[in-house]
Amino acid sequence: MVTMQQTLKKYTTRFGFALVGAAAMTTLATPFLAEASPVRVAEVSASHVSCPKGTTAKYDPEYGVPAALIGEDAKTKVKNAGTPYSSVQCYDASGQLVAYGNDAILYTFPASALAPLGEKLYQQNCASCHGAKADGVLAEGTAGAYPALLGLGPATVNFWITTGRMPAADPKEVQAARKQPRLNPFQANAIAAYVNSLEPAAPGIPSVNVKDANLTTGQQLYALNCAACHTITGGGDALAQGTYAPSLHVATPTQVAEALRVGPGNMPVFSGNLTDSEVRDIAAYVTESLAKPSDIGGVGMGGLGPVAEGFIALALGIGILMLVSFWVGERQ
Numbered sequence: 001m002v003t004m005q006q007t008l009k010k011y012t013t014r015f016g017f018a019l020v021g022a023a024a025m026t027t028l029a030t031p032f033l034a035e036a037s038p039v040r041v042a043e044v045s046a047s048h049v050s051c052p053k054g055t056t057a058k059y060d061p062e063y064g065v066p067a068a069l070i071g072e073d074a075k076t077k078v079k080n081a082g083t084p085y086s087s088v089q090c091y092d093a094s095g096q097l098v099a100y101g102n103d104a105i106l107y108t109f110p111a112s113a114l115a116p117l118g119e120k121l122y123q124q125n126c127a128s129c130h131g132a133k134a135d136g137v138l139a140e141g142t143a144g145a146y147p148a149l150l151g152l153g154p155a156t157v158n159f160w161i162t163t164g165r166m167p168a169a170d171p172k173e174v175q176a177a178r179k180q181p182r183l184n185p186f187q188a189n190a191i192a193a194y195v196n197s198l199e200p201a202a203p204g205i206p207s208v209n210v211k212d213a214n215l216t217t218g219q220q221l222y223a224l225n226c227a228a229c230h231t232i233t234g235g236g237d238a239l240a241q242g243t244y245a246p247s248l249h250v251a252t253p254t255q256v257a258e259a260l261r262v263g264p265g266n267m268p269v270f271s272g273n274l275t276d277s278e279v280r281d282i283a284a285y286v287t288e289s290l291a292k293p294s295d296i297g298g299v300g301m302g303g304l305g306p307v308a309e310g311f312i313a314l315a316l317g318i319g320i321l322m323l324v325s326f327w328v329g330e331r332q
Helices: 004-035 112-125 154-162 185-198 215-225 253-262 276-290 306-331
Strands: 056-059 088-091 097-101 105-108 205-208
Touching: 105 276, 112 185, 154 185, 154 205, 154 253, 205 253, 205 276, 215 276, 253 276
Parallel strands: none
Antiparallel strands: 056 088, 088 097, 097 105, 105 205
């Protein structure tokens, strides 16, 4: 006669095998489900670009922007790839280029009227390291002690200030950490305007149109270009010699685009090999999907992925089944 203990052991064994099979099928099927998602390729144009008030727009201009703003390297002369060689350029009454871009991103140079305020803020917060003329030469004349800021473009200055990495708490630390910014966005713009007035350069400060972004494309581009350092979840990871790839969970679309275009710290520069529409898609994916993950089914567990989740399910499921089996055996 079959005892109750034998019956329970038979069904718990079957349930354990079913749990193993379900976890394995989920792990194997996940990549194929991801690949089945439709991909929409967005065209970059200038049809909906709005230039700043009081400026004149030139649509689809020929390649004729000063080389200092484009870059001498041929790969940076790709249209709509972060340089003023873009679908639209915006000029003020004096003929000065004040903005450029397309439907994906509009890059803006801070108003020159902010430069006097920016100079005061720069001397108070930046000159002690980067030099009175932003050339990296300190008052005592030690050249190259700290990075020169000339010719880097407003996006570089804006990124370091708005992420709180500059002014640095400890100028001698291996890598400046993100922290609460000391200066507000208006003050950051003013300093960027002053530094750029010393030696004008691109890129301007990007305004990203995430509304029309393609998150599927952004995920694919992020996995290909960013995940190796920042991890697939965007949580960051250690690199070498005390450096690390920071977490992206608190970054804004503007900061993601700036980082891709200027390559702060150990990060490579992605101007020329990523179009503005691709940068827009990555920025949207980072700030919408990675920063605010949709944890379907319960606890996200740090976004470890289906393989790790399967192992956890197996460990918990089999562990519970074993405890039930032992409990039933003890009662018999």
